[in-house]
Amino acid sequence: MNRQWRLASRPSGMVDESCFRWTEEPAPVLTQDGEILVRNLYLSLDPTQRGWIARDTYLPAVRIGDVMRSGAAGRVVESRDPAFAPGDVVFGMFGWQDYALVKNGALNKLPTGVPVELAMSALGVTGITAYFGVLDVGKPKAGETFVVSGAAGATGSVAGQVARIQGCRVVGIAGGPDKCDWLLKEAKFDAVIDYKRENVGVRLRELCPKGIDVYFDNVGGEQLDDALANLAMRGRIVLCGAIATYNDSELRPGPKHYLNLLLKRGRMEGFLVLDYMPRALEAVMQLWTWVREGKIVDRVDVQHGLENAPKTLRRLFEGKNQGKQLLKIAD
Numbered sequence: 001m002n003r004q005w006r007l008a009s010r011p012s013g014m015v016d017e018s019c020f021r022w023t024e025e026p027a028p029v030l031t032q033d034g035e036i037l038v039r040n041l042y043l044s045l046d047p048t049q050r051g052w053i054a055r056d057t058y059l060p061a062v063r064i065g066d067v068m069r070s071g072a073a074g075r076v077v078e079s080r081d082p083a084f085a086p087g088d089v090v091f092g093m094f095g096w097q098d099y100a101l102v103k104n105g106a107l108n109k110l111p112t113g114v115p116v117e118l119a120m121s122a123l124g125v126t127g128i129t130a131y132f133g134v135l136d137v138g139k140p141k142a143g144e145t146f147v148v149s150g151a152a153g154a155t156g157s158v159a160g161q162v163a164r165i166q167g168c169r170v171v172g173i174a175g176g177p178d179k180c181d182w183l184l185k186e187a188k189f190d191a192v193i194d195y196k197r198e199n200v201g202v203r204l205r206e207l208c209p210k211g212i213d214v215y216f217d218n219v220g221g222e223q224l225d226d227a228l229a230n231l232a233m234r235g236r237i238v239l240c241g242a243i244a245t246y247n248d249s250e251l252r253p254g255p256k257h258y259l260n261l262l263l264k265r266g267r268m269e270g271f272l273v274l275d276y277m278p279r280a281l282e283a284v285m286q287l288w289t290w291v292r293e294g295k296i297v298d299r300v301d302v303q304h305g306l307e308n309a310p311k312t313l314r315r316l317f318e319g320k321n322q323g324k325q326l327l328k329i330a331d
Contacts, residue, residue: 002027005068005096005309007053014247014317015050017310020068020096028101030080035103037078040094043306044071044120045313045325046154050246058272068096068309071125073116084109089116091124096309098329111284121324122158122291122298123284129240129273130158131283134166137271138214138238142167145208147227150218151192152179152299154324155240158287159216161187161296168214171207173200173223175319182322186297201226211235211264219244221252228257231264239270247317299323 001024008021030037051057052069062069072094076084081103084090092107094100110119121127133155140146146163150156151172160170160183172189174180180192193203204212204226211232217224220242227237245252261268276283290296301322303312306329315321 001025002097002099003306004098005306007062007064007066007068009064010054011050011247013249015053015310015314019053020310022307027099030078030101032103033080035080035101036076036084036090036107038072038074038090038092038094038100038102038107039077039330040072040074040098040100041089041328041330042073042116042120042302043096043309043312043327043329044073044124045309045316045321045327046071046126047241047243047246047316049313050317058274069093070095071120072100073110073120074100091120096306098306111288114288117300117302117324117326118291118298120326121154121300122296123287124324125273126154126324127158127287128276128280128283130155130162131287132273132276132279133216133238133240133271134159134162134214136276137269138163138216138236140166140168140214143169144213145169145171145210145232146214146216147171147173147204147208147212148216148218149173149223149227150241150243151183151189152323153218153321156216156218157183157187157299157323158296159240160189161290163214163216164188164190165290165295171204173219179322182299186299195223201229204230208232214238216240217242221245225255225257228255228260231260231266233264235264235266237261237266237268239268243317300326302326302328304328 005020076088089110090107146168148160152174164170172183172192175196183189215227216238218241221244312327
């Protein structure tokens, strides 16, 4: 049987289990050349999935009744595609289910010799996002001050480490002592701000007396406004995400300090990793080198059981995840 979570309703406010419906049906059977049957092993849980179920974004919204969209790593069980053989470990948008029938090249083999969890985190989509967001959009220079929000998350933690490798002084914003300690001791950030216990605006002024040269934003809301207020001359703001706002029922007022972009001759630019996927191998090879050299450390939060998929997605918005959020559903 193929256990599945299907979208039952659009969320209003915080996403929860009521948005989804649990179903079971026979596993798919291959009927045509080019088809591949994949047994999912790990699901990737990402903040952007909240947007996918609410409305059209950079992808069409998940339709009511469809299997919940999600990146996943799995093992090929059966194949009618000569490029894939049973036993191959692959990644694709396989969804919240045990088995996925895919075709037309809608999957990629994971790198040989790389642990699946690493391939889905620092070497996966979130790592690629961090790599290009920092280097191509932020363009940090040695000696500059680089600040990243959501710093202990899958993208933010890699972004800060990539900036450190470029010679920047790196300040992370995260929530809670465990996350902040990890950023200082393991990821080797220069300073951290615990937004749950400290005033972010005040601490940014104290830690960045000459202003922020590059701000990598994963959070939006008040933290983005605090960064705008402390922007350095020619400062750059990289818009990667806005997790603080994804569960809002109404749009928030815009940032109060946006005029600093004018006064400081600054630049604020959004980007999507989809635009960089033709260059993904470039990022993966460089990130893998840095991981092997010990310049980048990875942190993965693995929950267990397909039945816990909605709860695991919600962990991202409750600040409970420690690094990249994965859900293991099979060995």
